[in-house]
Amino acid sequence: MKLKNVKKAYNVPVIKGFSYDFPTKGLFLIRGKSGAGKTTLLRIIAGLEKPDSGKVCLNGEVISVVFQEDRLLPFLTLKENVLIAKKHRDEGKAMALLEKFGLKDAAKQYPAELSGGMRLRGAIVRSLYYGGDVYLWDEPTKELDPENRALVIETIKELSKSALVITVTHDAELTGGIEIELE
């Protein structure tokens, strides 16, 4: 996946010509001040926004996203929110992932009945269940307690051995990847 001189502005320039040639696997940590365009960059890669100029060159990679907010469907249970992500349901895989992230007992609960941290973990489980070649995770450790934060960090590192993981983060404990500082 290549990004060539990507520019984006909302009244003021946010991304001022970003270029990068990403490999097919590895961990990339995007850091920067608030308003530096970190989330915008992920959105452009995910195809949710068009750059003002420049190019995003994809080779048919499947992209899996964890948004800054959970974006779970409020009228579905957590388990259904995970299962809906894929065309062919795999309940075993969904339940195994929910269990791994301590959400087995919350599987039949609705998002409104869950804490912020549980919803975020639910969104992470959805992304993992969906799978893909590129994982775009926006602040995946933000609302988590130390134990779950460690679990997510470990998952990210494990995932980056076989896929490309691009993470926006402020978490000082999340290290071990290639740091990209946006200004």
Next chain:
Amino acid sequence: MKRIALKGAATVAALLFWVLLWHLVAEKVDLSLVLPAPLEVLERLGDLIRTAEFYEIMGTSLLRVTSGYLAGVFSGVLLGFLAFRIPLFKALVSPMMGVIRATPVASFILVVLLWIHRDGIPGFISFLMVLPIVWQNTLLGFERRDGRLSEMAKVFRFGKLKTLIRVDLPQVLPFVFSSAKAGMGLAWKAGVAAEVLALPKVSIGQMIYNSKMYLETVDLYAWTLAIILISVALEKLVFFLFSRKRGGISVEA
């Protein structure tokens, strides 16, 4: 549970207060032709519900109104969706819906009398009363969807149909249900009014009209009471069908 019981008791007490007031005024007037007493009306209603004719009349009127109501709900949803998808269609239909909403029911009934058979008028009027409400609410529901959920559907490649069914419709349905509930009482009242003016065969409206013509005020009150009871029952039924909580979100908008 205690709160519900208290609320129920308060409703019954308020109802009894008004019935008592009605009784006192009727006693003072002392002329059934002008104002029959509540007991007299209840007795007459009791007589009516023991006849097969009552059920035939009620059933026929209900069928007419309900068919118009259902057609209005269905068309309102369909047209609301089309208005959301096609801006030109919205621009075209909006003024027409505004005109329908603003036109007095009586004017519509009299105009429609010239166009269609009188048996079809109550259903058509019910349809017209419900259509703009459901149309507007459906459109509003689509316009107020959470765009963030649509983005989620896009990145997980739901496709258009899956996004519509699994993401959009559950967000729009509370708006539709809300208007469908509001429309039921309106359709019933407008439908009966249409029956009074159009006088289709076998109808509550015809019975009300006859009561008025022959100065049978007790009958008029008894039929009106029956209409109120049916209206309350229908609204409760629609409320029961459309009010469910899913995910802590009430579908009652």
